[in-house]
Amino acid sequence: MSLENFLLLSVVLFSIGLYGALTRRNVVVVLMSIELMFNAVNVAAVAVSRYVTPAALRADTTSIADAVVQRVLTGQVFALFVIVVAAAEVALGLAIVIAVYRSRGTVDLTQVNLMKR
Amino acid sequence: MTAQDILFWALAGASVGSAVAVVTMKSIFRAAVMLAFSFLAVAGLFVLLNADFLAVVQVLIYVGAVSVLLVFASLLTRDAETGNTANRLRLPALLGSALLLAFLATVVLQTNWSLMEDTLSAESLARVQEVLSATPQWLAGLLLSEWVLPFEVASVLLLAAIVGALVLVRERQP
Numbered sequence: 001m002s003l004e005n006f007l008l009l010s011v012v013l014f015s016i017g018l019y020g021a022l023t024r025r026n027v028v029v030v031l032m033s034i035e036l037m038f039n040a041v042n043v044a045a046v047a048v049s050r051y052v053t054p055a056a057l058r059a060d061t062t063s064i065a066d067a068v069v070q071r072v073l074t075g076q077v078f079a080l081f082v083i084v085v086a087a088a089e090v091a092l093g094l095a096i097v098i099a100v101y102r103s104r105g106t107v108d109l110t111q112v113n114l115m116k117r
Numbered sequence: 118m119t120a121q122d123i124l125f126w127a128l129a130g131a132s133v134g135s136a137v138a139v140v141t142m143k144s145i146f147r148a149a150v151m152l153a154f155s156f157l158a159v160a161g162l163f164v165l166l167n168a169d170f171l172a173v174v175q176v177l178i179y180v181g182a183v184s185v186l187l188v189f190a191s192l193l194t195r196d197a198e199t200g201n202t203a204n205r206l207r208l209p210a211l212l213g214s215a216l217l218l219a220f221l222a223t224v225v226l227q228t229n230w231s232l233m234e235d236t237l238s239a240e241s242l243a244r245v246q247e248v249l250s251a252t253p254q255w256l257a258g259l260l261l262s263e264w265v266l267p268f269e270v271a272s273v274l275l276l277a278a279i280v281g282a283l284v285l286v287r288e289r290q291p
Contacts, residue, residue, distance in 0.1 A: 001119075001121050001122050001125040001165065003230055003232065004225055004226060005125065005129075006162070006166070007225040008222055008225055008226075009129045009132070009133070009162075011218055011221040011222055011225060012133055012218065013132060013133060013136055013155075014217075014221070015214040015215070015217055015218040015221075016133070016136045016137055016139075016140060016214075017136070017140075018210075018213075018214045018217065019140060019210050019211060019214040020139060020140030022206055022210035022213070022214070023140070023203045023204055023206055023207050023210045023211075024140065024202075024203065024204070025202050025203065025204050026145060026202075028145055028149075028187060028190050028191045028194065029139070029140070029145060029148055031187065031190075032139055032148060032149065032152050032187055033139070033140060035152065035156075035179070035183060035187075036136050036139060036152070036155065039155070039156065039159050039179070042159070042171075042175075043159060043162055043163075046163060046166045046168050046171060047166055050166045050167060050168070050249070051230065051232050051233060051234075052230055052231060052232065052233065053231050053232065053233045053236045053237060057233075057237065057241065057245070058231070058236060066258070067262070067263075069241075069244050069245060069247075069248055070248055070255045070258055070259045071259070071263075072233075072245050072248055072249065073248065073252060073255055073256055073259055074259070076168050076170070076171050076252065076256060077256065077259055077260060077264050079168070079171055080171065080174065080256075080260075081264075081267060081271060083171075083174055083175070083178055083179070084271045084274070084275065085271075085274065086179075086183070087178050087182065087183060087275070087278075088274055088275055088277075088278035089278075090183050090186060090187070091186065091278050091279070091282045092278050092281055092282055092285070094186055094187070094189075094190045094282075095281065095282035095283075095285035095286045096285060097190055097194065098190070098193060098194075098285070098286050099285045099286060101193070101194045107194045109204070110204055
């Protein structure tokens with residue numbers, strides 16, 4: 001269990017999500033794949049902040065103030081904001097999916113090509 | 118191999134396995150359930166990374182809300198049973214994802230990470246450990262001091278998302 005392990009896991013999850021987002025025809029599954037990619041990025045952010053030295057901590061080595069030492073959690077703050085944005089994204093995305101389904105009668109991405117014609 | 122290592126490999130296998138199931142399963146409903154499993158495994162990984170608060174948030178929001186929302190959406194639209202088919206891009210997408218995977222893996226393995234356990238003194242490490250052993254209180258301090266502006270903007274974003282979603286799915290008045 002090291003930083004490389006976590007980052008490689010994150011890379012694998014991201015690639016699976018990317019493949020799903022590019023190839024699936026159903027919009028709902030594409031949204032699921034995007035959520036997988038968000039999750040992979042979160043794992044990477046938290047792992048890096050857990051293992052890698054923050055620049056602020058590298059500078060002073062004598063006495064570390066609270067305001068400086070809490071920066072080791074910056075990656076977790078990033079992950080928190082990513083989760084917030086992902087929640088908003090999935091709520092809006094599904095609202096759009098429902099609206100598209102109402103007007104076009106399908107959720108197949110290859111059939112939703114009104115602007116191509 | 119320590120207990121943590123075994124846990125890590127089990128959780129990593131579970132998350133990757135269910136992620137593969139999400140993009141390959143025929144039934145969209147089952148794909149959504151596998152997605153929930155993947156989210157749960159990632160929550161376990163957060164616990165391994167000393168991010169206990171994030172693990173709770175992950176279970177609450179991803180497993181509890183996002184997965185359920187996706188299940189609802191897959192049931193509200195047609196083709197829930199066999200609708201998970203691929204488009205024509207299958208081979209190029211597989212190639213592109215594999216290339217990205219190889220590239221990012223090389224970057225991860227080639228980078229000389231400056232790890233905290235190598236660069237910090239013993240007393241600094243003890244301080245960092247103190248923060249990592251009880252993250253919620255430190256996270257709160259960080260969110261409401263350094264990250265207070267994004268924190269407030271996030272609430273506006275969520276409000277806009279709620280209103281936007283309501284407007285999008287509202288029945289049109291004649």
